[in-house]
Amino acid sequence: xxxxxxxxxxxxVLVLGIWETIYMVFISTAIAYVLGLPVGILLSVTSDDxxxxxxxxxxxxxxxxxxxxxxxxxxxxxxxxxxxxxFVGTSMGNRAMIFTLVVAAAPYIARMVExxxxxxxxxxxxxxxxxxxxxxxxxxxVLIPEAAPSLIVGAVISTVTILGYxxxxxxxxxxxxxxxxxxxxxxxxEYDIIWICMLLTIVIVEIIQEVGMRIALKTDKRIx
Amino acid sequence: xxQLKNLTKTFHTPAGDICALKNIDLTVNDGEIFGIIGLSxxxxxxxxxxxxxxxxxxxxxxxxxxxxxTKVPQKRLLEVRRSIGMIFQGFNLLAQxxxxxNICYPLEIAGVKxxxxxxxxxxxxxxxxxxxxxxxxxxQLSGGQxxxxxxxxxxxxxxxYLLCDEATSALDPNTTQSILSLLKQINRDMGVTIxxxxxxxxxxxxICDRVAVIDKSMIAECxxxxxxxxxxxxxxxxxxxxxxxxxxxxxxxxxxxxIIFDGEESKMPVISNLVISSGVAVNIMFADTKDIDGKAYGxxxxxxxxxxxxxxxxVAYLDSINLKxxxxx
Numbered sequence: 415x416x417x418x419x420x421x422x423x424x425x426x427v428l429v430l431g432i433w434e435t436i437y438m439v440f441i442s443t444a445i446a447y448v449l450g451l452p453v454g455i456l457l458s459v460t461s462d463d464x465x466x467x468x469x470x471x472x473x474x475x476x477x478x479x480x481x482x483x484x485x486x487x488x489x490x491x492x493x494x495x496x497x498x499x500x501f502v503g504t505s506m507g508n509r510a511m512i513f514t515l516v517v518a519a520a521p522y523i524a525r526m527v528e529x530x531x532x533x534x535x536x537x538x539x540x541x542x543x544x545x546x547x548x549x550x551x552x553x554x555x556v557l558i559p560e561a562a563p564s565l566i567v568g569a570v571i572s573t574v575t576i577l578g579y580x581x582x583x584x585x586x587x588x589x590x591x592x593x594x595x596x597x598x599x600x601x602x603x604e605y606d607i608i609w610i611c612m613l614l615t616i617v618i619v620e621i622i623q624e625v626g627m628r629i630a631l632k633t634d635k636r637i638x
Numbered sequence: 639x640x641q642l643k644n645l646t647k648t649f650h651t652p653a654g655d656i657c658a659l660k661n662i663d664l665t666v667n668d669g670e671i672f673g674i675i676g677l678s679x680x681x682x683x684x685x686x687x688x689x690x691x692x693x694x695x696x697x698x699x700x701x702x703x704x705x706x707x708t709k710v711p712q713k714r715l716l717e718v719r720r721s722i723g724m725i726f727q728g729f730n731l732l733a734q735x736x737x738x739x740n741i742c743y744p745l746e747i748a749g750v751k752x753x754x755x756x757x758x759x760x761x762x763x764x765x766x767x768x769x770x771x772x773x774x775x776x777x778q779l780s781g782g783q784x785x786x787x788x789x790x791x792x793x794x795x796x797x798x799y800l801l802c803d804e805a806t807s808a809l810d811p812n813t814t815q816s817i818l819s820l821l822k823q824i825n826r827d828m829g830v831t832i833x834x835x836x837x838x839x840x841x842x843x844x845i846c847d848r849v850a851v852i853d854k855s856m857i858a859e860c861x862x863x864x865x866x867x868x869x870x871x872x873x874x875x876x877x878x879x880x881x882x883x884x885x886x887x888x889x890x891x892x893x894x895x896x897i898i899f900d901g902e903e904s905k906m907p908v909i910s911n912l913v914i915s916s917g918v919a920v921n922i923m924f925a926d927t928k929d930i931d932g933k934a935y936g937x938x939x940x941x942x943x944x945x946x947x948x949x950x951x952x953v954a955y956l957d958s959i960n961l962k963x964x965x966x967x
Binding site: 535537538540542544545547555556559560562563633634635637 | 690692712715716717718719720722723724726728730731732733734735736743744746747748775776777788791792795801
């Protein structure tokens with residue numbers, strides 16, 4: 415083990431990096447979900463086979479989501495730094511990074527939500543309509559609860575994707591394991607630091623995946 | 639009373655317009671069980687969906703208790719739908735809710751208090767005989783049990799009408815019978831008017847009072863079940879009621895008699911008596927008879943042994959008891 419690695423460990427830099435990564439990933443996933451969930455629902459209900467098809471809305475929102483989704487994250491990230499300064503007051507540090515992560519992840523989450531909602535059995539929706547449920551009632555009482563297990567799986571996948579983005583963002587704006595791997599590992603050719611960061615990331619991903627899937631499985635009443 | 643007036647539904651598809659219903663006029667009286675039968679693709683599912691406007695008719699009106707619901711605002715339509723229960727071939731239960739909260743669903747929508755809703759749901763669960771499965775999820779139930787839950791759910795808001803869209807088509811014959819008798823019981827005891835969509839004649843004769851036969855988007859004939867059954871006027875009704883017999887071809891050369899039962903006392907052992915009194919050992923090639931209120935309806939194909947005398951004797955006996963028959967070639 416290199417002296418640098420021991421130094422980073424003793425000074426608590428690695429532990430801080432782990433927490434920074436977890437903190438940024440979860441905060442930005444949560445905010446991105448708050449934005450992405452309604453957009454995803456909007457996309458699915460306004461589609462041709464949705465409960466209130468509105469072609470124009472669906473097209474406009476769909477195109478906006480696609481534009482954001484088609485920009486590679488590294489480019490979007492640097493392009494967003496001025497906007498970050500405008501919206502969150504800084505283009506440095508974790509706050510700026512959370513901003514860029516949210517902008518990148520929200521459209522991704524919207525698509526995930528859209529496909530989960532579209533999986534809900536059309537017959538069940540029809541039954542709810544036959545019972546006199548309003549469109550809003552169907553969203554709240556049928557679409558979201560029925561899609562819950564699938565939404566949770568989507569959230570897990572999104573969280574892991576955002577974790578990947580966060581490592582990239584760490585190189586220019588924020589902190590976390592990505593930054594440690596680049597600055598202390600790559601730039602100083604201390605490869606064991608890169609390996610340690612990788613290993614820690616894998617462990618975090620495994621935990622998110624495992625816990626998330628268990629929750630999804632427990633929520634799903636279809637298999638029992 | 640439900641009245642459909644000049645109902646037409648056309649679907650606009652990229653491949654061109656598809657006419658699903660054409661000039662449908664139909665009246666369903668309060669308290670009856672009304673059957674709508676047709677082959678698949680005849681338009682019967684679209685027809686039932688027009689009654690609660692799950693499908694909006696292109697033309698015509700749907701009048702429920704004097705109110706044309708094609709002209710009411712959305713809010714009123716939602717209220718009207720709450721007075722019309724509906725069950726489906728695929729049951730359509732909420733998979734993530736257990737039995738009791740599935741039944742509570744329409745009550746939640748109607749703004750009934752939770753405790754009250756639970757009590758009502760428990761009552762209905764008792765009615766459909768599933769009190770012990772209150773906490774089960776739909777995935778843990780059999781098809782028949784799911785349909786019972788769906789029936790309980792459809793009845794939760796005390797609807798005046800119940801629409802059944804191929805409600806027994808996914809069930810085995812025994813379960814079908816038990817669901818049909820449950821529907822009959824609901825009609826009798828609670829006075830719910832029931833509209834049954836099916837492609838199976840047996841569903842119609844076991845519970846319906848009146849029937850409309852639908853073919854190629856139009857109503858081919860409509861009337862009391864016993865009338866339509868005994869004397870089908872349209873080709874489609876004849877096809878549904880009297881399936882063509884293929885056996886005739888295999889016994890070429892032998893004499894065949896088709897006996898028609900149209901309301902004889904069903905307890906009379908006609909064939910036994912025929913054999914005993916004519917002394918001719920007939921062979922039953924095909925039989926499709928049904929018992930409706932103690933009367934026999936249907937037809938039977940008898941193979942008569944060679945020799946004209948046998949045929950004469952059989953015919954003489956049939957004449958003596960006034961049974962209709964026709965000689966088959």
